[in-house]
Amino acid sequence: METLNIFVVDDDITYATLLEYSLSRNPDYQIKMIHSGTDLLNNLHLKPDIITLDYTLPDYSGEQILKKLQQSHPSIPVVVISGQEDIETAINLLKDGAYDYLVKNDETTQRLWKTIQNIRENISLKEEVKQLRAQVQQKFTFDKLIKGNSPALQKVFKLIEKACKTNITVSINGETGTGKELVAQAIHYNSLRKDNDFVAINMAAIPSELIESELFGHEKGSFTGAHARKIGMFEQANKGTIFLDEIGDMNLNMQAKLLRVLQEKEVQRIGGNKKIKIDTRVIVATHKNLAEEVKEKRFRSDLYYRLLGLPIQLPPLRDRGNDVLLLSSFFIDAFCKDNNMPSLKLSSEAKKKLLKYHYPGNVRELKAIMDLAIVQADGEQIEADDVTFHAINPVNDLLIEEKTLKEYNRDIIRFFLDKHDQDINIVAERLDIGKSTIYGMKKKGEL
Numbered sequence: 001m002e003t004l005n006i007f008v009v010d011d012d013i014t015y016a017t018l019l020e021y022s023l024s025r026n027p028d029y030q031i032k033m034i035h036s037g038t039d040l041l042n043n044l045h046l047k048p049d050i051i052t053l054d055y056t057l058p059d060y061s062g063e064q065i066l067k068k069l070q071q072s073h074p075s076i077p078v079v080v081i082s083g084q085e086d087i088e089t090a091i092n093l094l095k096d097g098a099y100d101y102l103v104k105n106d107e108t109t110q111r112l113w114k115t116i117q118n119i120r121e122n123i124s125l126k127e128e129v130k131q132l133r134a135q136v137q138q139k140f141t142f143d144k145l146i147k148g149n150s151p152a153l154q155k156v157f158k159l160i161e162k163a164c165k166t167n168i169t170v171s172i173n174g175e176t177g178t179g180k181e182l183v184a185q186a187i188h189y190n191s192l193r194k195d196n197d198f199v200a201i202n203m204a205a206i207p208s209e210l211i212e213s214e215l216f217g218h219e220k221g222s223f224t225g226a227h228a229r230k231i232g233m234f235e236q237a238n239k240g241t242i243f244l245d246e247i248g249d250m251n252l253n254m255q256a257k258l259l260r261v262l263q264e265k266e267v268q269r270i271g272g273n274k275k276i277k278i279d280t281r282v283i284v285a286t287h288k289n290l291a292e293e294v295k296e297k298r299f300r301s302d303l304y305y306r307l308l309g310l311p312i313q314l315p316p317l318r319d320r321g322n323d324v325l326l327l328s329s330f331f332i333d334a335f336c337k338d339n340n341m342p343s344l345k346l347s348s349e350a351k352k353k354l355l356k357y358h359y360p361g362n363v364r365e366l367k368a369i370m371d372l373a374i375v376q377a378d379g380e381q382i383e384a385d386d387v388t389f390h391a392i393n394p395v396n397d398l399l400i401e402e403k404t405l406k407e408y409n410r411d412i413i414r415f416f417l418d419k420h421d422q423d424i425n426i427v428a429e430r431l432d433i434g435k436s437t438i439y440g441m442k443k444k445g446e447l
Helices: 013-023 037-042 062-072 087-095 108-139 151-164 180-188 208-216 252-264 290-295 301-308 323-338 348-356 362-376 405-419 424-431 435-443
Strands: 004-009 029-034 050-054 078-082 100-103 170-173 198-202 241-245 281-286 310-313
Touching: 004 013, 004 037, 004 108, 013 029, 013 108, 037 062, 050 062, 050 108, 062 078, 062 087, 078 087, 078 108, 087 100, 100 108, 151 180, 151 310, 170 180, 180 198, 180 241, 180 281, 208 252, 252 301, 290 301, 323 348, 323 362, 348 362, 405 424, 405 435, 424 435
Parallel strands: 004 029, 004 050, 050 078, 078 100, 170 281, 170 310, 198 241, 241 281
Antiparallel strands: none
C-alpha cells in the first residue's frame, strides 16, 4: 500500500515526539502529532489510517475517546498507550474495540513498531480482498455469467434484474444443470449486498445429522467431535446472501428449524445459549416441484410460502434454441484458451447435430460434450463425428433426437443386437419381428 497516515495523540509533547521519531524511520509513514481529544476529533476529516491514543488526555479519558471513535469511525485501528499497567482497564478497552493496549516503558516504541506493521498487513489484506471482490463482481455481470439470447432466457434476465433491486427471497426452479447457482450469484453480485459474502450450501450433499451444525454452527464440546466453536453458514453470510441449493431434499425436522430462523432472523449455535441476530438474504433452488412436495406432505406449507418470494423458472437447454450454438462456441473458446490451443470452429453438420439433441443434462452436459469434441477433432474445425452424446440411459437416448420412424426402428434393432451379442434369433423373438426383417436390414447395410 502507499503512505500510511498515523495520528500520534498524546498531551506529553516530549513523549509524542519520541513516538513520532521512532515511527518516522519508515518513509511510508506520515505522522501527525495531536495533543488533545478535541483536536483529534476535529481532525478526523484528514482520514487517519491508524491512531495511537494516550489513555489520559486533558479533556477526555481513553474510554470516552475510544467510544466516540467507535461510533463515528469504527474501521480505524486504535492503539491505546497508557502509563498504567492495569489489566482490567486493558481488557475493557480491548473489548470496546481497541486494536492493542501498550504500557509506557522502555519497550513501548519497539512494540508499537511491531503493532503498526501488523495493522499495515491487515490493511493490505483488506485492500486485496476489496480488489478481489471488485473482480468477482465484474465477472458476475449478466452478459459474462449467463450466456444466451433466447426469449426464454431474456425472461429470466428481467426477473434477475428485479431481484437485484430488493432483498426479496428468491426461489429458483429448474432441471439439473440449468445453472441455478449461477443465477443466485448473478443476483448477489449485482445487488446492494455485493460487498459481503455469498455462501452456498447443497442440502443434498450433506448428511442430515450435520446440516444443523453447517447452517447454524455449534459451540465447543456441544457434541462428540466438536473440538472447537464453528460459525454456521447463516452467520458467515450476515449482511450478504446464503444460497440453499436443493432445498427440497431438506428433512421435515430441519425445515421447522429453518422456518424459525427465517421468522426470528436469529440463529442459536448447537450447545449455545446466545441468540445471534442475522441480516442474511436467502436464495433457494430445487429441481423438484415444491408445490407437489407440499401436497405429498414432504415439505412444510408454511416454509414453502416463506421461501417462495420471487420465483424464477429456468428453461431447459432444449427450449433455448440457438443458445446451444452460442454456448458451444463459448465452451470451445474457454477450453482452447485454458489448454493453449488454437480455437476451433463448428462445421455446419456439427451444428445441425447439436441443435437436434435433447440435452437431458442441460448446460452442464453440453460443456462435457464440447470438451470431448475438441479433444477428438483432428482438423481446424469440429465435425459431426467428433460430437458424441452419452446418455445415462441408452434406451431413453434412442428417443432424444428427432428421427423418422424408420430410423428409430433401425436404432432399436441395433441396440438389441448389441445387447444380445448379435443373436438375431433372440432379438427377433424379443421384438416380435421376423428374422428376415433383420437379415434384410443387415444386407442393406442399415445395421
